[in-house]
Amino acid sequence: MDQIPPLGLPFMKMHGLGNDFVVIDARAGRNPVTAALARALGDRHCGVGFDQLAVIETDPQADARLTFYNADGSLSAACGNATRCIARHLIDTTGKTHLRLRTERGILLAEEAGGGLTRVNMGAPMLRWDEIPLSAVMETLHLPIAGDPxxxxxxxxxxxxxxxxxxxxxxxxxxxxxxxxxxxxxxxxxxxxxxxxxxxxxxxxxxxxxxxxxxxxxxxxxxxxxxxxxxxxxxxxxxxxxxxxxxxxxxxDGVWMTGPTAHVFDGVLTPAFLAGP
Structure with missing residues (x-):
């Protein structure tokens, strides 16, 4: 991190059906997350623990921009349940019932689905070998792997x-x-x-x-x-x-996903944790 926040870094812990996330709202400043911080946060013993980490940022053409990290610090272009969790948070805090959220996947539409449920359009599936991607030209409906996936x-x-x-x-x-x-x-x-x-x-x-x-x-x-x-x-x-x-x-128009979300707690990462070992 370029600069450690003197009072620590606030975060939210959320989950969708047990698929759990740390969410950092960086709309008021610059994205503080690095791959190293994501790995440290993802440690369920010495950090917070998560399946994915999501960062919320501002976007001039959408309600927010989302960036996702896996627990090993690698980036992921898509995370459906985290997108739904953040959409629910934004719906609850802004009063909007329809959102546009930018991800590396593109702009995803999210909406209030009623009954506490949230719906997200994850976009059209990619079905060509080079879109997925695979390492060679082949039919994606039957891969040459044992088990015929x-x-x-x-x-x-x-x-x-x-x-x-x-x-x-x-x-x-x-x-x-x-x-x-x-x-x-x-x-x-x-x-x-x-x-x-x-x-x-x-x-x-x-x-x-x-x-x-x-x-x-x-x-x-x-x-x-x-x-x-x-x-x-x-x-x-x-x-x-x-x-x-x-x-x-x-x-x-795409693959729509509907389900529940949970905002479990809010916390603050200490300056000592952010400074690393």
């Missing part, structure tokens, strides 16, 4: 496997193996999907740069798109993740 881009790469029993998958073993597969030059998120019906799937997640997580918005969107492309489900499905339930609706 599907590749999808949602601003970040995804590899989706369809299995008979999602509960039986050893995420800790399979996740890192696939995350670092040479077909994915930028690494990949990994999803294991059990189809429950035309309108429902069970999903378990290994998140790139983080590991096993209770939920993921972009992973839920990618899994729903993959299932629909394979003809296993309709384009609107209920997604059952370890942390709860999301509704995914793949429409002509």
């Amino acid at each position: 599907v590749a999808t881009g949602m601003g970040n790469p995804h590899c989706t496997f369809f299995v008979a029993d999602a509960e039986a998958v050893d995420l800790a073993a399979r996740g890192p193996e696939i995350e670092h597969h040479p077909l994915f030059p930028a690494r990949t998120n990994v999803e294991f999907v059990q189809v429950l019906g035309r309108d429902s799937i069970r999903l378990r997640i290994w998140e790139r740069g983080t590991g096993v997580t209770l939920a993921s918005g972009s992973c839920s969107c990618a899994a729903a798109v993959a299932a629909a492309r394979r003809g296993l489900t309709d384009r609107r499905v209920t997604v059952h993740v370890d942390g709860g339930v999301l509704e995914i609706d793949w429409r002509e």
Whole structure:
């Protein structure tokens, strides 16, 4: 950090279905987050702990600009549940019911969905090999990997496997193996999907740069798109993740995700922590 705030750095702790985030509002000044600070904050023993860290900044053409970091300090262009959490915060604090939020994915639309739920359009899925990206030209609906997975881009790469029993998958073993597969030059998120019906799937997640997580918005969107492309489900499905339930609706204008959010607490990072060891 160029300058350590003399009174510390305020943050919010939020989660969407157990997919948890540290959120730093930098709209009043410059973005204070570095990869090193993100890694230190992501440590669940010596920091705060999170699946992703999000920074809110001002944007001249949107209600806010969002930047996302994984727990290993790497950047992520998309984070669906964090986008919903921040959208809920902005809806509650501004009174607006419709928002435009800029991410590396582009400008995403968010809206009040009623009943305490928040809806975000995560944009159109990326279905070409070079958009995801993959390391070579190939058909993304059937990858040459054992298990016959599907590749999808949602601003970040995804590899989706369809299995008979999602509960039986050893995420800790399979996740890192696939995350670092040479077909994915930028690494990949990994999803294991059990189809429950035309309108429902069970999903378990290994998140790139983080590991096993209770939920993921972009992973839920990618899994729903993959299932629909394979003809296993309709384009609107209920997604059952370890942390709860999301509704995914793949429409002509993008993949809409609806679900609950939680603002757990506010805190302040001390100058001593920010100074590092």
